[in-house]
Amino acid sequence: MTNMNFEGRVVIVTGAGNGLGKSHAMEFARRGAKVVVNDLGGSGHGAGQSASVAQGVVEEIKAAGGEAIANTDSVEDGGRIVETALDAFGRIDVVVNNAGILRDAAFHKLGDADWDLIYRVHLKGSYAVTRAAWPHMREQGYGRVLMTSSGAGVYGNFGQANYSTAKLGLHGLAQTLAIEGRAKGIHVNTIAPIAASRLTETVMPPEMLKGLKPELVTPLAVLLCSEDCAATGQLFEVGGGWVTRLRWEQSRGATFDPVAGYSAEDLAARWDDVQSFEGSYHPTDLSNTLKIVGDNIGVEVALGPQ
Ligand SMILES: NC(=O)c1ccc[n+]([C@@H]2O[C@H](COP(=O)([O-])OP(=O)(O)OC[C@H]3O[C@@H](n4cnc5c(N)ncnc54)[C@H](O)[C@@H]3O)[C@@H](O)[C@H]2O)c1
CATH class of the missing domain: 1.10.287 (Helix Hairpins)
Incomplete structure (x- = not known):
């Protein structure tokens, strides 16, 4: 079956201080990857920042015997996150674009600042990290990139015009990168997850949140970023123990x-x-x-x- 060992691989997980990103980072490290734990450490609405959020996950990984380094730049400065990987570990094999925030408002109340910030963190941020990693992946003839979309992008969701736009944009980006990356051994896929996190704790009832552990999303992220997985340009929904493909x-x-x-x-x-x-x-x-x-x-x- 597929080789799920990440020994010798360097993995960037953005927004890895909480929720899904933390779960992904812990699991990649457990499987032998050297992990860049990126997190700005701000609020769920994108306010403030704190270095201790990424550092805390690095310490958890190290305590479990893994290898990791913290990066506290915003994903908008993608080049600096990739530099952290190159400086610390000398290469970059996997980029998991996961960092995210919400600025929900019904469209008639949505302000330009809400529109711009969501675009910058989700779409521009995923572009910036991936764009900086891309030449290194091309040169080594190997890479895995994962975009984190949302059902809100695929289907639309009340109050999330800004978020839906950015999230489905990520799938568009992934589809073209899959085409451009194929000849260079770079695979690019998109997941639309559902999980309990600080982004969903206010919109989902507690009994639902209990069943939606981020750890139920991570196996798909790991599989799609593994060496033997041939999937590229594909879109998946995943959550609560269900994994499915959309077309x-x-x-x-x-x-x-x-x-x-x-x-x-x-x-x-x-x-x-x-x-x-x-x-x-x-x-x-x-x-x-x-x-x-x-x-x-x-x-x-x-x-x-x-
Ligand atoms: N939880 C869900 O049900 C769900 C559903 C669909 C999509 N998603 C997406 O999954 C991803 C992870 O979300 P989560 O639910 O785990 O939320 P979360 O808030 O627990 O984690 C997101 C992390 O991203 C970090 N972050 C925010 N802006 C950043 C920036 N500019 N630079 C670097 N880090 C930044 C935050 O500090 C936070 O630690 C997001 O992209 C989110 O939109 C989540």
């Missing part, structure tokens, strides 16, 4: 003569074909769309550089 579904749709064009009334007459998933496709890249559109306009449409 796109495309209806067969309706095609019209592209020269004659079509009216809204023509489309209404074919609306059932657009809506029905009977005989649907499950595309994993752009080729199905380009083939159907190309056939309809009588032109072979090619994909860009791979």
Whole structure:
């Protein structure tokens, strides 16, 4: 079965001072990885900072016989987090983008500051850490990157317009990085977890939180970041002991003569074909769309550089 040993591997886990990130960091270290425990140590809304949060997890890892170093930069300064890994351990193999905060508000009450901060921590932060690690992964011909999305991004959730946008953006980023990384041995996947943490303790009832240990999410993070795991560009939901994969579904749709064009009334007459998933496709890249559109306009449409 898959090799789950991380001996000799260097793993960055962002936001590893609490919740899911802490659980991931402890488990990677237990499996032999040298871990960079990154955490800014601020509040769940992104206020303040404290160095002791990351350091506390490093001490727990060391007490258990593992190897780890703390980094207290914001993920927005991704380059400094990767520098910590290189300075302390000389390489970087795995980036688990996990750091996160919430600034929930119904859209009509959402302020620019709430929008910008959520974008910066989740999307820009995951970009910044991954972008800094990427050349090193390319050069060594090996890397594993994990994005932490959310069901709120996949499905939408009241009061989380800013968060949903950033979270589904991470899956878009992961899908392109999976394509660009494939030839260099870099795999990039996305998880949408559910777990008890300070981010969910105010929105979920206590009996539900009890069953949602972060440790029930970590095995998927470990497996996806392990050497033998071939999965890349994939999206998973995970929580409470359930692990599942999501994919796109495309209806067969309706095609019209592209020269004659079509009216809204023509489309209404074919609306059932657009809506029905009977005989649907499950595309994993752009080729199905380009083939159907190309056939309809009588032109072979090619994909860009791979
Ligand atoms: N808990 C859930 O049910 C759930 C659901 C969907 C997605 N998520 C995502 O999982 C991730 C982990 O969340 P959690 O529930 O464990 O929350 P958590 O608050 O317990 O952990 C998040 C950690 O990120 C750190 N952090 C915040 N901003 C940072 C920054 N700029 N730089 C570095 N560290 C920073 C915090 O200090 C905190 O320790 C988040 O990205 C969250 O959006 C969680």
